[in-house]
Amino acid sequence: MVAVASSSSTPTLRIGGLALPSNVLLAPMAGITDAPVRRIALAYGAGLVVSEMIASGWLMRGEVEAMLRTERVEGGFHAVQLTGCDPAQLAAAAEVVAGAGADLIDLNMGCPARKVTGGEAGAALMRNLDHAERLIVAVVERVKVPVTVKMRLGWDETCINAPELARRAEAAGVAAVTVHGRTRRQFYSGRADWAAIGRVKQDVSIPVIANGDVATAQDAAAVLAVSGADGVMIGRAAQGRPWLPGRIARQLATGIPADDPSLTDQLEVLRGLYQALLAHHGRAVGVRVARKHLGWGLAVAAATADAPTDVVAAWRQRLLTTDDPDHVHAGLGDAFAAFAWKEAA
Ligand SMILES: Cc1cc2nc3c(=O)[nH]c(=O)nc-3n(C[C@H](O)[C@H](O)[C@H](O)COP(=O)(O)O)c2cc1C
Incomplete structure (x- = not known):
């Protein structure tokens, strides 16, 4: 078992100009991490919470669901995740959410769902890095707030290109990347490959956030050690436990066990x-x-x-x-x- 780190080994995670209060983040989960859930996670000390993914088309059409998903929660930075496959529309959506007060825009290049990849968005972009890069450049050029990219390891085991996408993203001005240690083909099967996330970390200087199968402080310490990543993002393990990212951050910093509250x-x-x-x-x-x-x-x-x-x-x-x-x-x-x-x- 990997020893749980002390505060001296969990330095402040900076994304662009934003200094996060901890390096344990709540993952965006559509249908789950809406504003009420994000508010609780922040109150318990999550380093960052990210909105559910918002299709740029919905946002530009002013659909109610898109508006709900952009709701800011007090007590932390306001990170909004966008998805889309049209550079002009994605950049326009980014401009709208930045203008409405987003502190950070995250681009979803990891969603495996067919209704998203079928539209050549989400993880489908991992089959077309040139297009992914066009989308990134369009957004980075349009907004002043930090832009991050959330990706998978690649499309399938024959196409592991997260390191290349991360390099291109960094060159385009992206402030950090999150890597879920699975391919799109895997959906959620098997185990996340934390060592493969480390190969992304080796290739870029921007912060890398490791994601996939982290449920405890021991897991968090292990993924940080194995991958060398700068932060960790927690998804499914926080379902029903919105306090979990904050509790794990506290354990990493102080050693106080990340037990559930009373x-x-x-x-x-x-x-x-x-x-x-x-x-x-x-x-x-x-x-x-x-x-x-x-x-x-x-x-x-x-x-x-x-x-x-x-x-x-x-x-x-x-x-x-x-x-x-x-x-x-x-x-x-x-x-x-x-x-x-x-x-x-
Ligand atoms: C129900 C559900 C909804 C999700 N929605 C999103 C989303 O909107 N945007 C995104 O980037 N990832 C989404 N994900 C992926 C998670 O952010 C995360 O990458 C994945 O669950 C792996 O992390 P975990 O093992 O900690 O759950 C979703 C995952 C689940 C289970």
């Missing part, structure tokens, strides 16, 4: 998140969006309390099938009390 604090977070999701998305959409967070939140609380599976299943059934916010608010309190009762017994 049940009382988890309850407060989950209730607050539920209310915030309804306010952000509107009640009809919000109750649907909130359901997955309730499921994850109950699972994390149940694990904290070591609650019996039948008790957890009964509460899941009750809370995930009601659309009444008052029932959810009261039911969460009862569920957590039932979990805690088992813990105390």
Whole structure:
């Protein structure tokens, strides 16, 4: 097991002119890391949170979902992720979000979803680095804020070109790159290849952020050691644990274990998140969006309390099938009390 680093070995991560409070970042996750989730992650100490990806076309058409995704959260830098395949449109979208106050623009060149790659955006750009470079240049030339690129290792195992894309991005003026240690062909299968991220790091001078399969402070220390990366980005492990990037950052800096908060604090977070999701998305959409967070939140609380599976299943059934916010608010309190009762017994 890799030793967890001390603060002296976790220097400030600077992206362009932005000095991040820690080098553990929350990954953008469409449908999950909306403004309410990002707000909690920042409050717990995530070094940076990034909006869900926003298609430049949606943004330029003023679609409601695009507007929601650009919402700024207080307490940290405002990073907006854009995706697109038309240089003029992507640059125009970047100008709009920078003009509206974004501190950083991230370009998505790693999304494997067919509806994105089919449009020659996202990870499809890893098959066409000339076009990826055109997009990057168009955006960097248009905005003054730092521009970053999030990529995969390549399209497939025969096309591992993240080092080349990172070099071209650096030459074009990109301020940092994030590398998910899988190819597009892998989607989410297998394990992220942290050593391969190191080959990107060796090729550029800008900060490299390592991503993929980091769930604990030990993982974070290991990926930093193996890849030599400057920071680490956490995605799926933070589902239901918006505090995780901040907690891992704290453990790397101080050694305080990145444990989940107390049940009382988890309850407060989950209730607050539920209310915030309804306010952000509107009640009809919000109750649907909130359901997955309730499921994850109950699972994390149940694990904290070591609650019996039948008790957890009964509460899941009750809370995930009601659309009444008052029932959810009261039911969460009862569920957590039932979990805690088992813990105390
Ligand atoms: C549900 C879901 C949605 C995602 N949405 C985005 C996105 O909008 N933009 C992006 O760059 N990556 C997106 N990703 C990829 C993550 O940012 C991250 O690169 C990937 O999950 C690997 O990191 P992890 O192993 O820590 O989860 C998404 C991943 C998931 C699971």
